[in-house]
Amino acid sequence: MSAIPFEKAMADLERIVDKLETGDLPLNESLALFEKGVKLARGLREELAKAEKKVEILLKDEEGGLRREPFEPDAGEGESGDEEPSKP
Secondary structure: OOOOOHHHHHHHHHHHHHHHHHOOOOHHHHHHHHHHHHHHHHHHHHHHHHHHHHHHHHHEOOOOOEOOOOOOOOOOOOOOOOOOOOOO
16 A cells, blocks of 8 residues: 555545445446455555554663553644543
């Protein structure tokens, strides 16, 4: 999936899902879109797994263990701040 940027692949997958949800497509077209969607989803999953591994490497401490750090979104990114952060 490295040929397509993550965000474009995600947008393409969303469009495919929208088209399939309408149910107005011929069977052959639906199957072709479904196949493309599955390929995109697999590629996206692989990219997310790679990103997760990179984050884990970046968060390792000197002993090789992982440090837990709370995620704090940047101010002004549409978060209202009213919700409690989710706890693992």
